[in-house]
Amino acid sequence: MKVPLLDLRAQYAPIREDVLTAVTRVCDSQHFVLGPEVEALESAMAALVGATAAVGVSSGTDALLAALMALGVGPGDEVIVPAFSFFATAGSVARLGATPVFVDVEVDTLTLDPEAVRRAVTPRTRAIMPVHLYGLCADMDALGEVARTAGVPLVEDAAQAIGATCGGRAAGALGLLACFSFFPTKNLGGFGDGGLVTTSDPALAARVRLLRNHGAEQRYHHRVVGGNFRLDALQAAVLAVKLPHLAGWNAARRAHAHQYARLFADAGLVGTLALPPEPAGRLHVYHQYVVRVPRRDHVRAHLAERGVSTEVYYPVPLNRQECFATVTRDRPGCPVAERAAGDVLALPVHPGLAEAQLRHVVACVAEALS
Ligand SMILES: Cc1ncc(COP(=O)(O)O)c(C=O)c1O
Known part of the structure; x- marks a missing residue:
C-alpha cells in the first residue's frame, strides 16, 4: 500500500472545473498582477482571520520580510525567533540586517517558550516572532504578556496555521501583524508561490501595501524602498476557489x-x-x-x-x-x-x-x- 505525504492531485480533481473557470477568467481579463482577484482574496482572508486588513504578497517569506520592514526593523535590531522552524522565519530577519535571536521551544508543543523569550529580551529587541508550528498556535496569551511587558510587538509566523485558533481567535489576528504562506503544500496552497499579511492596524496595512510595490503609490514616485512583493491574480483566483x-x-x-x-x-x-x-x-x-x-x-x-x-x-x-x-x-x-x-x-x-x-x-x- 502506498501512503503519500501529500496528494495534491486528489485535492484538485473535485475542484478542477471551478479552478479552470477562475483561471480562464484571469486569462480573459489579461490582468495578471494585483487587481480585483487579489482584492477579493484579501477581503475573504481578512474576514476568515478576523483582521481588518489583509495584503496579498508574493510568498510567505516575503510576507515576513514586508511585515518586519513595515515595523522598521533594520541593522542593530534584534528579533526573537524560535530555534525550531522553517528557515524563512530567521532568514527574513537577517536579510534586513537585523539579528535573529534564537530562543528555545517548549518541550511539548515545540513552539516558542514564553519564559525563555522573557529572558532573551534586551533593549534592542524590536519584535517577537512566534511560529505556529505544524498548525498549532504558539502560547499567544503568555507571549502577549511578555511582549506587552517588553513593549515590543508580536509578529505571527502563521505560514503553517491557516484556520488554527487560540483562545477563540484565529491565527492571523493574534499579533500586531501576521504572515501566511500559500506554498502549494500548505493547508491552503496556490499553484505556485504566494503569501499574505494580516493586521488590524490601518497604518501598518498601508505600509505593507506600499512596501510590496517598491514603495510607490503613484507609479515611478517612490516614498520608501520596498520590493516586488506583489501577488499574482492567477494565484489569488485559484486560492479564492480553494478557500471555501x-x-x-x-x-x-x-x-x-x-x-x-x-x-x-x-x-x-x-x-x-x-x-x-x-x-x-x-x-x-x-x-x-x-x-x-x-x-x-x-x-x-x-x-x-x-x-x-x-x-x-x-x-x-x-x-x-x-x-x-x-x-x-x-x-x-x-x-x-x-x-x-x-x-x-x-x-x-x-x-x-x-x-x-x-x-x-x-x-x-x-x-x-x-
Ligand atoms: C514556518 C514557515 N515560515 C515561513 C515560510 C515561508 O513561506 P514561503 O515558502 O511561502 O515563502 C514557511 C513555508 O514553508 C514556513 O513553514
Whole structure:
C-alpha cells in the first residue's frame, strides 16, 4: 500500500472545473498582477482571520520580510525567533540586517517558550516572532504578556496555521501583524508561490501595501524602498476557489490526527511515541502530524520500504545553521530544539487519506519499533 505525504492531485480533481473557470477568467481579463482577484482574496482572508486588513504578497517569506520592514526593523535590531522552524522565519530577519535571536521551544508543543523569550529580551529587541508550528498556535496569551511587558510587538509566523485558533481567535489576528504562506503544500496552497499579511492596524496595512510595490503609490514616485512583493491574480483566483473548502480540509486533517491517536493507543505505542499535543483552547489544524519517535531514522527507512512517505521538519535547528554561526557563537544553546531535530517525524495527514492508510502507517511504525 502506498501512503503519500501529500496528494495534491486528489485535492484538485473535485475542484478542477471551478479552478479552470477562475483561471480562464484571469486569462480573459489579461490582468495578471494585483487587481480585483487579489482584492477579493484579501477581503475573504481578512474576514476568515478576523483582521481588518489583509495584503496579498508574493510568498510567505516575503510576507515576513514586508511585515518586519513595515515595523522598521533594520541593522542593530534584534528579533526573537524560535530555534525550531522553517528557515524563512530567521532568514527574513537577517536579510534586513537585523539579528535573529534564537530562543528555545517548549518541550511539548515545540513552539516558542514564553519564559525563555522573557529572558532573551534586551533593549534592542524590536519584535517577537512566534511560529505556529505544524498548525498549532504558539502560547499567544503568555507571549502577549511578555511582549506587552517588553513593549515590543508580536509578529505571527502563521505560514503553517491557516484556520488554527487560540483562545477563540484565529491565527492571523493574534499579533500586531501576521504572515501566511500559500506554498502549494500548505493547508491552503496556490499553484505556485504566494503569501499574505494580516493586521488590524490601518497604518501598518498601508505600509505593507506600499512596501510590496517598491514603495510607490503613484507609479515611478517612490516614498520608501520596498520590493516586488506583489501577488499574482492567477494565484489569488485559484486560492479564492480553494478557500471555501479549507474548513472541510482542516476538519479532515483533525479527524485523521484523532484517529492516529486512537490507533497508536490501541497499538500500545503511546509513551514510546510522543503524539502531537492539543493544549486547551488551541485548535490544531495539523499542517503536519509530527510524532517524536525513538530510532527515528530507522523508523523512517522502514516506513519508506513499506510505501509510507514521511518527512523530517526540521533536521537542523535554526541556531545550528551554518549561515548563523557568527550570530550564535556566544549565545546559549537551545537543547529542546536540538533534541527535537533528532526525533521528529511527520506522518501523512492530508485530507485525502483513507482509514486503511492510517492503519497501515500505524502498523508499520509498530513493526519498526518491535
Ligand atoms: C514556518 C514557515 N515560515 C515561513 C515560510 C515561508 O513561506 P514561503 O515558502 O511561502 O515563502 C514557511 C513555508 O514553508 C514556513 O513553514
